[in-house]
Amino acid sequence: MTALSINLNKIALIRNSRDTEYPSVALHAARCIAAGAHGITVHPRPDQRHIRADDCYELAGMLDVEFNIEGNPFAPATKSDRRGVSDYPGFMEIVRVTKPAQCTLVPDTDSQLTSDHGFDLRKDGDRIAPIIDELKRLGVRVSLFMDPDEAQIRLAKQVGADRIELYTGPYAENFGSVHQDAVLNQFIAASNTAAEENLGLNAGHDLNLHNLFLFKNSVQNLLEVSIGHAFTVDAIELGLDNCVKSYLNCLR
Template sequence: MTALSINLNKIALIRNSRVTAIPNIVDHAKMCVSAGADGITVHPRPDQRHIRAQDCFDLQSALDVELNIEGNPFTEPRASDQSHVGDYPGFVALVQAVGPAQVTLVPDNDQQLTSDHGFDLAKDGKRLEPVVRVLKDIGCRVSLFMDPEPSAMATAANLGADRIELYTESYARAHESGNFEKTLCAFQETAEAAFAARLGVNAGHDLNLINLPDFTIPHLDEVSIGHAFTVDALRWGIANTIPRYQQALGKNL
């Protein structure tokens, strides 16, 4: 069955709107797990606009489910400009220190409001390969954030990746229009190509309770959902929202 990993970035964004520890990230992660989440995802950016480096350590030590840390593997250390926030150690150094079960490499930067494209492996493959090796050597499962391009899956596998995470915004937009079959087909073909290359398949970005039941792609190991989950949790509460997402994945609770 497809695992549900909850992204806590938006919970952290609320906390960071003030100099406070409320809402507490670990407490909310535990509430998600108690309600049935299979894992927790965080995406600490160098500007620490939402999830901070320290949150990653706190979550890893407190949780008994998989922690997935997302980020750009090429980001360097950065001093914090806030006295109450620790420095950002650089993405690879952070992952090495925390040791999460999974790390998802994403080609984002500070100017992006959110992740908005997958890796171009023709351009970034040679830089990614040694990073993938370093992260696998410390025991992390390594996933690459990718657009739905079947031809790129063999290359991702050759770089040493264990999984790919399909960037699903194009599917979400097509679903909103009511004409998503052609777009979905591209994701299905990419998932088949990934499976053929012995890659696991994750997916995430703008998946929600409306479009998730129609996201019928084969070999789907995990979905990561944060923004829509947070909005729904404000309406129904965490304890009622997690089961709705698990049911949208086809699980009988």
């Protein structure tokens, strides 16, 4: 069965809208796990707009399922200007301290609302390779956030990645349109290339209860999906426990 990892960024975003610790990221993680989720994903950014470094440390100390930390490996340390919020120590320092089961490297910047493209390894491959080496020495599985570009996926293998996570924004955008099948075929081809290169395959971004079933049953060898924004919205309507179960049903 394809594993379901719940991204808790939106829970942290709600908390950060007030000067409070409610809702608790850790308690939501525990509830997701109790309902059957296979893992927890967070994406700490230097501006700490949602998940903060302290959240990562707390989750690392409590989780007994897969912990996946994603983010830009080149993100530097930054000073916090908010009361009660500790400084951001840099993405790689968070990973060094927490040693998650998986680290998903993403080429995002603070100016982006969310991750919206994969790595260009022709440009960044030489910088990424030593980071992947360090993560592997820490015992962390490495996944690279990638577009469904077969040539780029082959480069991901060359720089040492264990897995790739396909950026599924274009699939979600075209789901239900006349372009759906053509776009989906790009992801099917990408999954075949990953299998040829012996790369594990994850996927994430804008997957939801409407489009996940088709994607999962079309793309072979899908090991894991991470879902956050849609999950949080659906949980308001369905309740958190029922929402986890609904997503698991899509993956069976």
